[in-house]
Every structure is written in structure tokens, then in C-alpha cells.
Amino acid sequence: MVLLQISEPGQSPSPHQRRRAAGIDLGTTNSLVASVRSGTPEVLLDADNQYLLPSVVRYNALKESTVGYAAYLQLSTDPLNTLSSVKRFMGRGIQDIKKLGSQMPYELTTQVDGGMPNFKTVAGDVSPVEASAEILKVLVSRSEEALGGTLDGVVLTVPAYFDEAQRQATKDAATLTGVKVLRLLNEPTAAAVAYGLDQGAEGIIAIYDFGGGTFDVSILRLSSGVFQVLATGGDSSLGGDDIDRVVAQWFSEKAGFSDDLSPSLQRELLMSARIAKEELSESIFTEVNVAGWTGVLSREKFNLLINPLVDKTLGCCKRVLRDAKLKASDITNVVMVGGSTRTHLVRQKVADAFHREPLVNIDPDKVVALGAAIQADLLVGNKPDEDMLLLDVIPLSLGLETMGGLMEKIIHRNTTIPIIKSQEFTTFKDGQTAMSVHVLQGERELISDCRSLARFELRGIPPLVAGAAKIQVSFQVDADGLLNVSAKELASGVESRIEVKPSYGLNDKDIARMLQESYGSAKEDMLARALREQQVDARRMREDLLAALKKDGRELLSDTEYSCLELTVRDLDKICDSQSYREISHQIEAASKASEEFAARRMNVSIKKALAGHSLDDMERGI
Amino acid sequence: MAITMTPAAEQHVVKHLAHRGHGVGIRLGVKTTGCSGLSYVLEFVDKSDQSDLVVASGEAKLFIDPKSFAFLDGTQLDFVKEGLNEGFEFKNPNVKDECGCGESFHV
Amino acid sequence: MNFSCDYFELFGCPINYKIDLVLLDKRYHELQSKFHPDRYMRESLHEQRLAVQYVSFVNQAYAELKSPLFRAKYLLSLQSINFSDETHIVHDPLFLMEQIELREKLADIRETDQVSVALEKLKEDASLRYTEIQEMFEGQYNKNDFQVAFDSLAKMQFVSKFLDEIERLEEELDDF
Numbered sequence: 044m045v046l047l048q049i050s051e052p053g054q055s056p057s058p059h060q061r062r063r064a065a066g067i068d069l070g071t072t073n074s075l076v077a078s079v080r081s082g083t084p085e086v087l088l089d090a091d092n093q094y095l096l097p098s099v100v101r102y103n104a105l106k107e108s109t110v111g112y113a114a115y116l117q118l119s120t121d122p123l124n125t126l127s128s129v130k131r132f133m134g135r136g137i138q139d140i141k142k143l144g145s146q147m148p149y150e151l152t153t154q155v156d157g158g159m160p161n162f163k164t165v166a167g168d169v170s171p172v173e174a175s176a177e178i179l180k181v182l183v184s185r186s187e188e189a190l191g192g193t194l195d196g197v198v199l200t201v202p203a204y205f206d207e208a209q210r211q212a213t214k215d216a217a218t219l220t221g222v223k224v225l226r227l228l229n230e231p232t233a234a235a236v237a238y239g240l241d242q243g244a245e246g247i248i249a250i251y252d253f254g255g256g257t258f259d260v261s262i263l264r265l266s267s268g269v270f271q272v273l274a275t276g277g278d279s280s281l282g283g284d285d286i287d288r289v290v291a292q293w294f295s296e297k298a299g300f301s302d303d304l305s306p307s308l309q310r311e312l313l314m315s316a317r318i319a320k321e322e323l324s325e326s327i328f329t330e331v332n333v334a335g336w337t338g339v340l341s342r343e344k345f346n347l348l349i350n351p352l353v354d355k356t357l358g359c360c361k362r363v364l365r366d367a368k369l370k371a372s373d374i375t376n377v378v379m380v381g382g383s384t385r386t387h388l389v390r391q392k393v394a395d396a397f398h399r400e401p402l403v404n405i406d407p408d409k410v411v412a413l414g415a416a417i418q419a420d421l422l423v424g425n426k427p428d429e430d431m432l433l434l435d436v437i438p439l440s441l442g443l444e445t446m447g448g449l450m451e452k453i454i455h456r457n458t459t460i461p462i463i464k465s466q467e468f469t470t471f472k473d474g475q476t477a478m479s480v481h482v483l484q485g486e487r488e489l490i491s492d493c494r495s496l497a498r499f500e501l502r503g504i505p506p507l508v509a510g511a512a513k514i515q516v517s518f519q520v521d522a523d524g525l526l527n528v529s530a531k532e533l534a535s536g537v538e539s540r541i542e543v544k545p546s547y548g549l550n551d552k553d554i555a556r557m558l559q560e561s562y563g564s565a566k567e568d569m570l571a572r573a574l575r576e577q578q579v580d581a582r583r584m585r586e587d588l589l590a591a592l593k594k595d596g597r598e599l600l601s602d603t604e605y606s607c608l609e610l611t612v613r614d615l616d617k618i619c620d621s622q623s624y625r626e627i628s629h630q631i632e633a634a635s636k637a638s639e640e641f642a643a644r645r646m647n648v649s650i651k652k653a654l655a656g657h658s659l660d661d662m663e664r665g666i
Numbered sequence: 667m668a669i670t671m672t673p674a675a676e677q678h679v680v681k682h683l684a685h686r687g688h689g690v691g692i693r694l695g696v697k698t699t700g701c702s703g704l705s706y707v708l709e710f711v712d713k714s715d716q717s718d719l720v721v722a723s724g725e726a727k728l729f730i731d732p733k734s735f736a737f738l739d740g741t742q743l744d745f746v747k748e749g750l751n752e753g754f755e756f757k758n759p760n761v762k763d764e765c766g767c768g769e770s771f772h773v
Numbered sequence: 774m775n776f777s778c779d780y781f782e783l784f785g786c787p788i789n790y791k792i793d794l795v796l797l798d799k800r801y802h803e804l805q806s807k808f809h810p811d812r813y814m815r816e817s818l819h820e821q822r823l824a825v826q827y828v829s830f831v832n833q834a835y836a837e838l839k840s841p842l843f844r845a846k847y848l849l850s851l852q853s854i855n856f857s858d859e860t861h862i863v864h865d866p867l868f869l870m871e872q873i874e875l876r877e878k879l880a881d882i883r884e885t886d887q888v889s890v891a892l893e894k895l896k897e898d899a900s901l902r903y904t905e906i907q908e909m910f911e912g913q914y915n916k917n918d919f920q921v922a923f924d925s926l927a928k929m930q931f932v933s934k935f936l937d938e939i940e941r942l943e944e945e946l947d948d949f
Contacts (some may be wrong), residue, residue, distance in 0.1 A: 046746060046753025047771045049682055051691055055707040057699045058769030080753070081682040082710065091749065153702045189750040225814065241728075269802050358947040365940060422814045432806055458836065461810060521825060522810045587703065635699070637791040642698040 045191055049081035051426055057635075059580065064225065064423035065186040066198045066233070066415025069175060069213065071130040071256030071282055072382060073408065074098045076182040077416035078190060084237070084416040086409050089191045096181060097410065098255075100174045101125040102166035110181045113453055119314060122148045122306035124164045126359030128284055129178075132171035133216075135159060143280055148306035148313075159212065172212050176219035183222050193573070196225040200258040200411050203229035204277035204438045207485050207496050207526055214525070225422040227523040230254070231261035232435055233414030234274060234380040237405055238418060239265045240431065243403070246375030247273075249363075251393050251401065252411075253356060253383035258284035260360050260460040262367045262374070264342070268430040274366035274457045275438050276359045281352065283320070285382040289348050290316035290340070298336035308334055319347070324385045346388045353389055357396050366457050377401040380410050434459055437520055444481035444490050446471070453518045456486065460524055465517035467533075474506040478514055480530050480539075500527045501530040503537040577627040584631060585615035588638055591645060599644045611637045667728060669694065670739055671723040675754060679726040681696040685709070690714060691727030694743065694756075695734035703770035705735060706756050737773050774808065774827045780834040780847060792838060792909040801835045804828075841907050842933045845926045847915075852919050856928060857924055861925045872931055875899060877939060888946060896939050903932045 052058065065078045065087070073095040075085045076185070086094040093112070098161045101114035104176050109117075117125045133145060137153050137160045150163040161168035162475075186194055201213050210227055217224045231250035238244045245265050252259040259277035263270055291312035295304065315333040319340050322329040328341040364371060379401045383389060389578055395398050405413065436459050442452040443466070452463050470478065485493030504512050513533040520526050531538045589612050596605050611634045618630040671679070683689050691714070696705035714720070714729050721728040730738060741758040764771035781788045781899055784800040805828065806812075846856050861869040863869060868905040885891045906928045913922035 046748065046751055046755055047706060048681070048753050050709045052693075052709050052712055055695075055697065055705075056707055057697075058705045061769075081678070083682050083685040088750065103686070190812065191751045226811075266802075269805070305732070361947050362944055365943060422811060424815050430806060430807055432802070434805060434809075459832045461825045461829045462832050463826065464833070517826075519829070523920075605686065631690070639698070642703075646698045646704070 049631075051428065052083070052558065053423065054427070055158075055428065056094050059209075060476065061192065062195045062423045062425055063190040063192055063198050064198070064416075064419035064425070065183075065190070065194060066200070066228075066412050066417070066419045067179065067182050068200050068230070068233075068412040068415060069130065069178060069182075069216075070098055071128050071254055071284060072098060073255070074178050074182060075409065075412045076186050077409070077412040078186060079416050079420035080190075084241075084413045084420075086412055087185055089185055094175060096126075096178065096185075098129065098178055099125060099127045100129070100166040100177045102169060104165045106166040107163075108166075108177045110177050118309045119310035122310045123150055126164075126169070126174050127160055128256055129171045129174045129279060131282075132159065133175065134206070134210070134212035135171075139280070140371035142285075150307040173219065174217045175213070178227070179216055179222070183220055190528065194201055194222055195423050196223040196392045196419065198226045198228050198233075198415040199224050200228050200230045200233050200415050202252075202254070202277065202279055203231050203259040203261050203272075203275040203435075204257065205524075206279070206439050206494055207524075208494065209279060210524055214523070216589075225419055227525070228415055228418055228433070229259070229261065229275065229435055229524075230411045231275065231380065232257045232263070232270060232433055233412075234378055234405075234410045235263045235265065235270050235412035236417050236431070236433065237263070237410045238376075238378050238402065238414075239268075239270060242402075242404055244376050244378070247373055248376045248378060249360070249374045249397060250378045250380055251356070251360070251384065252277075252380035253389060254279070256284050256382035258282060258356050258359065260356070260363050262363055262369065267393070269432045269434065271434040272436045272459075273369070274363045275436055276363035277438070278359060281288060281355060282382075283317075285352055286320055286349050286383065286386070287313050287316040287354070290319060290345065291480065292342075293340075293348055294331060294333055294336065294338070297338055298334065300334070300336075306602045322388065342387065344648070349386070349495075353392050356389075357392060358412045360393075360396055371397050374399070378410075379403050380407050382408055401634065435524070436460060437524055438464070439484050440486055441482070441484050441495075441496075441518055441520070441526060443468075443516060444483060448490050449488055450483050450485065450490050450493050453516070454520060458520075460520045461522050463517060463519045465515050468505065468514045468516060469510045470504065470512045470514070471509050473509050475509070475512070476504045476506050477502045478504060478530070480516060480528070482526070482528050496526070497528070499530075499539060501532065501537065502541040503535070505535045505537075537545070574622065574624050574627075577631070578621075580613050581619045581627050581631055584634055585619065587614055588612055588615070588634065591638075591641070595645055595648065596641075599648070600641060604641070606643060608638060667738070669721050669728060669735075670742045671726065671728065672742060672744045673724075675743045676724050676726045678745045678754070680724075683726070686710060688712065691729055692722075693718075693731075693737060693742070695731055696737045702773045703772060704709045707734070708754055728768050774823065776827070776830055777938070779851060780838050783831065783834050784838065786838070788848070788851065790845065790907075790914050792844065794839070797835070797838060801831070804831050833866075841903075842926075842929050845907075845910055845922075845929060848914060849919060849923060849926060854919055854923055856923070863931065864926065865928070868928055868931075871902075872935070875935060879935070879942070882942070889943075892939060892943060892946075896936070899932055899936055899939065903929070903936065906932060 047069060065076050067076045068074060070590050072160055075086055075096060077084055088094050095113040099114040101109045101117050106333055114125055118127060132140060149158040152163050153160050159171055162171050183194060199213060201210055210395060214224055214227060234250050235248060235254060248265060250261045257279045258281040261275040262273045264273055287641045294312055295369055315331055319329045319331055323342045323345050328339055331338050331340055374397055377397045377399060378394060384407050390401060420426060436457045437454060438456060440452045440456045441454045442450045445451045453466050454462060479498060480501060481498045482496040483490055483493040484496055487493055514558055515533055516530045518528055520524060592608055613623045614630055615634055618627050621627050679692055689712050691711050693707060693709045693711045696704045697707055697720055699705045711729050717732055718729040719732060719735055737760055738758060741756050744755045746755050750764040760771060760773045761771045784797055786797060808824055808827050810821060810824045810828060813821045814883055837847050872940060882888060882891050906925055910922050910925040913925055
């Protein structure tokens with residue numbers, strides 16, 4: 044049974060045309076999903092009435108995975124097979140990951156090509172993308188149950204400061220689940236949407252988003268439905284996890300543990316640190332009991348421990364204000380997002396930095412998913428009259444390697460997307476016929492300080508004297524913030540185009556393999572089911588139409604109309620057993636259009652008949 | 667006969683209208699869909715039509731156009747939860763036959 | 774969608790150095806509301822691509838008109854005077870002296886007691902100078918004195934780069 048939702052005026056969907064969309068916040072610590080139902084964005088609950096899904100995946104020897112709270116409980120007992128904070132590994136190379144902390148409670152396998160490291164588990168090597176896909180699958184199926192049907196698309200949020208590789212990895216994870224990604228949306232922008240639409244915030248607002256593994260700060264101008272991001276900044280490897288780590292480190296020192304901790308002890312310390320942190324949001328000291336050591340952590344000491352981390356976020360705030368060409372006093376409102384903003388010191392220091400009390404009206408854990416749900420509802424087409432518009436920016440500059448190992452910026456950070464920019468280069472040797480193009484992302488001048496995204500070669504340049512050939516390299520960043528690069532020799536028209544697949548991402552072959560392995564059979568089942576449903580619909584439609592023609596056709600239709608519809612019946616008949624979903628759905632649509640007028644006339648007749656049974660008096664009395 | 671709402675439906679209608687921030691009530695109706703079926707209309711109302719029939723149920727107002735009324739007389743609008751799924755349901759005594767999922771029906 | 778019109782025409786602003794930023798913003802939002810790819814999600818792939826291209830064009834145009842430096846460059850390019858950093862030489866010894874002094878000040882600033890205060894002061898001075906040159910450019914441009922305006926543009930470029938350097942240093946100081 045399909046349960047109905049209230050639509051906007053004139054937007055009631057036709058049967059089987061209901062468009063379902065959800066917003067997913069794939070977080071470092073917790074993930075959640077929200078959707079707009081009857082015009083109201085709501086987080087979707089699981090069977091236990093929980094909306095937060097711990098972003099933890101556990102694998103067993105049978106290659107089965109458990110996601111969420113059940114997996115979370117096994118973190119310290121089965122550390123090597125239970126993956127948490129996977130988001131911090133997305134689109135990262137082993138060097139980046141080593142920077143996150145000296146010890147990791149995992150075994151990692153490095154890739155020969157310098158790609159993302161995999162986790163070594165009993166189920167074999169698991170990439171961070173695959174583990175993220177497991178989390179997404181749970182949320183997608185939760186939404187499909189809650190919305191009563193297949194999702195037409197999702198808006199997936201990413202930290203605003205995520206670079207190309209991290210964004211691409213996130214999109215790849217969604218590809219593995221088979222769900223359509225309507226848009227990658229920056230988390231702070233999503234939060235602004237939730238505040239702007241629900242709380243009517245206007246003016247210049249700063250979104251301070253301190254999550255489990257990432258920190259973002261965005262400054263937006265909100266005016267009559269337009270959300271224009273002026274600047275964004277942050278640190279994609281700074282979050283609550285780091286707070287836990289410094290606290291765990293302190294416990295370890297106090298308890299006199301050696302530096303070489305076992306994975307399960309590391310996990311135990313981290314989990315105790317997290318609990319202590321949470322308790323210190325409420326009280327001024329907390330008792331700690333971990334691995335045989337007992338002690339007390341006061342909020343004062345805690346604040347001292349984490350102060351450098353909080354200062355780091357404030358440094359980002361300063362920079363973003365400067366990029367936006369604004370002063371702290373220009374900000375109308377500061378919005379707090381992310382679990383780490385529950386920490387006392389964070390709230391206090393942010394209030395001081397912006398000279399105003401930050402807004403916390405919407406739960407900082409929910410706000411991103413709610414904003415994403417609003418955008419998803421819009422993009423899927425459920426609110427054609429809504430004038431909301433999001434204008435977002437690219438967080439990090441994009442450019443090319445030039446001579447001397449320097450990076451030349453083509454698109455500067457904080458440029459509004461989508462954007463296309465091109466730059467002309469020339470050959471530097473006589474008779475040069477090829478040119479290599481090295482695409483980079485980052486703010487620093489030396490290429491070794493920037494992230495290498497891709498290298499490709501433009502061949503077939505006509506041999507000319509040095510400096511005569513004109514090579515145009517175009518960068519195109521789409522509305523998801525993803526990059527496409529092409530190079531063209533202008534005189535000969537030789538062209539080379541690549542979708543930038545960052546070195547740290549997965550290549551298409553990997554994705555194809557994973558698709559087949561992890562989800563091939565499920566996808567087949569789903570497609571088969573959808574096809575069967577379509578066949579049933581086509582048959583039903585054929586029977587309905589045939590019955591209607593028999594009953595009223597001669598009476599209500601001209602001869603031409605009648606034979607047209609007979610043809611429609613025949614077409615449906617032919618198509619009923621087709622194995623092509625698209626073919627059937629196309630025919631159903633065509634038949635539906637063809638019979639619209641007939642249906643309307645039949646309805647008028649039946650209204651007349653129905654009204655003949657009632658008098659107007661009856662109707663009024665009945666009301 | 668009449669058109670009514672269960673308390674659960676009324677509560678949700680009021681909640682959604684409040685969240686939307688504008689609108690005078692919701693519209694119940696039917697429309698033709700493709701071949702010979704009908705399907706339900708459930709929409710917010712910003713401006714009612716003069717010919718609309720109005721049912722007040724507590725704080726919520728229902729608007730029904732006279733053409734649709736013939737098909738909806740006796741209907742009770744309910745709000746139900748089935749597992750994780752939740753939404754409105756038309757309990758309509760006029761329905762003789764409906765498609766498997768209940769999205770289109772005949773009278 | 775018209776990719777060939779000039780930026781001023783695109784936003785319905787008169788071709789002038791002085792620009793009404795409120796009007797620019799308003800027109801920008803109008804164009805975005807109409808053509809942003811989000812509005813074309815249910816259209817064909819071809820239309821979606823076209824929307825991305827057009828909005829990219831609009832974004833580029835908006836960014837250039839909004840920037841005092843790029844707006845000046847663009848105005849002169851409409852007069853077929855194309856500015857390139859490498860080729861233009863400023864022949865104004867006083868200005869050059871002043872620039873050298875400013876740069877020396879910046880180089881020494883790390884040694885000062887209160888770096889951020891000194892930096893703020895330097896930034897203020899340079900910003901003031903920047904505004905003055907913009908006003909000069911505007912006057913010259915309005916008199917159709919494009920070659921002289923070109924000279925001012927080169928100066929603008931100098932000061933703009935200097936301001937960028939100040940920002941880079943500020944950034945460095947923010948990183949603890």
C-alpha cells in the first residue's frame with residue numbers, strides 16, 4: 044500500500060510517478076539520512092527509532108559486513124576487522140594517513156600505484172570506498188523502506204574542504220551502491236539551507252562545522268532564497284577524532300602505558316577519551332577507568348589539552364574572513380554544526396572570535412542531513428516553484444605544473460562553480476610533438492606541496508619551432524565541484540580529454556570489479572524486480588484500456604480515436620513481455636498520454652452519473 | 667455521508683502546515699490517470715476555489731472540489747505507519763477496485 | 774543564452790568603470806536563478822551541459838566585473854588593448870620608488886615588535902593607494918585616454934600584487 048504525502052498545489056504525482064529523494068550525511072563518526080515528507084524535512088529513523096548510524100563497519104570471514112551500532116560494540120574486541128572513521132581515509136594516500144597519528148588500530152596494505160591504502164581484514168582487503176559504500180547501502184535501504192519505494196536520487200554531503208580526490212572517492216562509494224547522486228553538497232552549505240529555510244536566517248552567516256574528522260568554515264550571504272558562498276576554508280583532517288586522540292594520549296601517559304599499544308588497547312583508550320569528552324560537555328570533571336587505570340580528568344585540564352586544536356580552527360576562520368573580504372563584525376549569525384561543537388571550549392572560543400553567541404537551534408548532528416534533504420527534494424523535481432538557489436565555491440585552487448616544478452593556478456580557491464577556464468601554453472623545444480599535462484590542487488607554489496590529481500599527455504602536436512604551437516588547457520569544474528580537464532592544440536585541433544581521476548582515487552576498472560563483486564547480484568535482483576513490475580503494469584493497463592473501450596468506447600470516441608486506442612492496446616500487448624525496462628516504461632507513458640482524453644471524458648460521464656444519485660443538498664448536509 | 671479525518675491525520679496536517687508557514691488547509695481530490703483509473707490528490711491549499719466544499723476538522727481545514735466529492739463521499743483520511751514507512755491513507759468506501767499498490771483505483 | 778555578448782551587456786550594466794554592485798548582484802542572481810544546472814536536472818543531458826557552460830560564463834563575467842582590477846582590464850580589452858603582466862613597463866619613477874619602499878617595509882615587518890599591528894597599518898596604506906589609482910583610472914578612462922589609463926592599470930596591478938603578498942603573510946602568521 045502506498046502511503047501518500049501532501050504535495051505542493053498542483054503537484055500531486057500520478058500513480059507510480061512519485062519521486063523519492065533523500066539527503067545523506069556520510070559522517071566520520073555517525074551517518075544519517077533525511078527526507079522531505081509532506082513538505083517537512085525529517086531525519087529517517089531505523090527500526091529501533093535511532094537516526095544516527097555509527098559509521099562503523101565490521102567484516103567477518105564469510106565476507107559479510109555488519110554496519111552501525113552492532114559493529115561499534117566490537118571496536119575494541121575485534122579491532123582489525125572493525126573499521127571506524129573510514130571517512131578520514133577517503134581519497135588519501137598512505138603519506139596523508141600517517142600524518143593523522145603515529146598509531147592506527149588497523150593493518151593497512153599499500154597500493155603499488157600509490158592509491159588509497161586498503162584495510163586488511165578477515166574478509167580480504169577492503170578499500171575505504173567499499174567500506175563507505177556499506178554504510179551508504181544501509182542508509183539507502185532505510186530510506187527506501189521509509190519512503191515506500193526506490194529512491195530517484197540522493198544528495199550526498201561532503202566536507203566543503205574536501206579536495207578533488209576525496210570528493211571523487213565519495214562519489215565512487217555511491218556508485219557502488221547503485222543509487223543516483225543528484226549532487227555532492229558541501230556540508231556547511233547544507234546546514235545554511237536548513238537554517239535559511241527553517242529559521243529564516245538572512246544576511247551574512249558563518250557556518251562553523253566541527254565534525255568527527257573534518258573541520259569546515261564557510262561564509263555565506265543569504266538573501267531571498269539565494270545562498271551564495273563567499274568563501275570556504277577548513278582542514279579536512281581535523282576533527283573530534285583528534286580531540287579523542289590527545290585525550291587518549293594523556294590517559295596513556297598518566298597510566299604509564301608503553302608507546303607500543305596493541306590495537307585493542309588503542310581502541311579502548313580512544314573510546315574512553317570520547318566518553319570523557321562527552322561527559323565534560325555536561326560536567327566539570329569526569330572519572331576515567333580504562334584498562335586498569337583510574338583517574339580524573341577536569342574540564343580545565345581537558346581545555347588545556349585541546350586548546351591548540353581549537354585555535355587551529357580559529358586560524359581557519361580568520362583566513363576565510365579575509366578571503367571573503369569581511370571582518371568578524373560583518374557576520375550577522377554564526378551557526379554551529381557537527382558533534383564537536385558540543386564541547387564547551389569550542390562554543391566559548393567561537394563566540395569570542397565572532398563577538399556573538401552562536402546559533403544552535405537545530406541539532407548540530409541533524410542539520411546537514413536536513414539541508415541535504417531539502418536540496419534533494421528540489422533537485423528531484425518535487426518543488427518546481429521553489430526559488431532556492433545554492434551558489435557554492437571550490438575550496439582549493441586548481442592548476443598545472445609549469446617549468447621549474449611550480450604550480451600555476453588556473454582556477455583560484457573560492458571561485459563560484461560551475462566554472463570553465465582555459466589557459467594557453469606553448470612548446471619549449473623545436474619540433475616538440477607531445478606535451479605532458481600535470482594537474483594539481485593546492486595553494487602552495489611548489490608542486491611537491493600540492494596534491495597531484497592526474498597526469499596525461501597530449502600527443503600529435505605538429506612539429507613547429509619552439510613557442511609556435513598553441514596548446515589550450517581547459518579546466519571545467521561542475522556543480523559537484525568535480526574537475527574535467529582537456530587539452531587542445533589550437534592550430535591542428537588535436538585534442539586530449541580526461542575525466543580527472545585523482546591518483547588517490549579508484550580507477551574505473553576497480554569500480555567495475557567492486558560493482559561486480561559486492562553488489563552485482565543484488566543489482567540484478569533489483570533490476571529483475573523492477574522489470575517484472577513494469578510488465579505487470581503494462582498488462583494491467585492493456586486490460587483496463589480494453590475494458591474501458593468495450594464499455595464506453597463507441598459512445599465517447601470518434602472512429603479515428605477509437606482505432607487509435609485499439610492500436611495502443613495492441614502496442615501494449617506486444618510490449619508486455621519485453622525484457623527491456625526502458626521499452627516498457629516508454630510504451631506505458633505513451634499509452635497513458637494517448638488515453639488521457641478518453642479517461643477525462645469517462646470521468647465526466649461518471650461524475651454526471653454520480654451526481655445524479657446525490658442532490659446538492661445531500662452534499663452540503665454531508666459536510 | 668461526510669468526509670472526515672482521524673486525529674492522527676489532523677495532527678500531521680496541522681504540523682506540516684505550520685512547518686510550511688503558509689497555506690489555508692489541504693485539498694483532497696481525485697484526478698484521472700492515463701487509461702481509466704483515478705488517483706488521489708493531496709495538496710496544500712494557498713487559495714481556495716469558490717466552489718470548493720470546506721470541511722473543518724479541529725484546527726485543520728479540508729477543501730474538496732465538487733467533482734471530486736462524488737468519488738470521495740464517506741472517505742476518512744488517516745495517517746498510518748507501516749514499518750518505517752508513514753503517510754496518509756484515503757479510506758474510501760466508493761472504491762471498487764484498485765491497483766496492487768493502491769495508487770490508482772476505480773469506482 | 775548568449776555567449777557572445779560582453780559582460781556589461783550580460784548584466785545590463787552600462788559600460789563604465791564605476792559599477793553599481795547592488796544591481797550587478799541582483800542581475801547575477803536573476804541569471805543564476807534561470808540558468809543554474811540545478812534548474813535543468815530533469816532536462817536532457819544536452820541542456821544540462823549547456824546550462825553548465827552558460828552559468829560558467831556568467832560566473833566568470835560576474836567575478837571579473839566585481840574585481841576592480843579585472844574590471845579595468847576587461848574595459849581596456851573592449852578597446853582592443855590587451856594587458857599582459859610581462860610586457861607593460863611603468864615609467865613613473867616616483868611610483869616605482871614608493872613601491873620599492875613598501876616592499877622593503879613588508880620584508881622587514883617580521884622583525885617588528887607587533888607584526889600584526891604593523892601589517893594592518895601597511896595594508897591600510899596600500900589599500901588607500903589602491904583606491905586612488907582606481908579613481909585615476911576611472912577619470913582617464915572616461916576621457917577616452919586609454920593609453921594613460923593603461924598606465925594606471927599597470928600600477929593597479931602592482932599594488933594588487935602587493936596586497937596579495939600582505940595577505941599571504943597574514944595567512945602565514947595565522948598558522949600557529
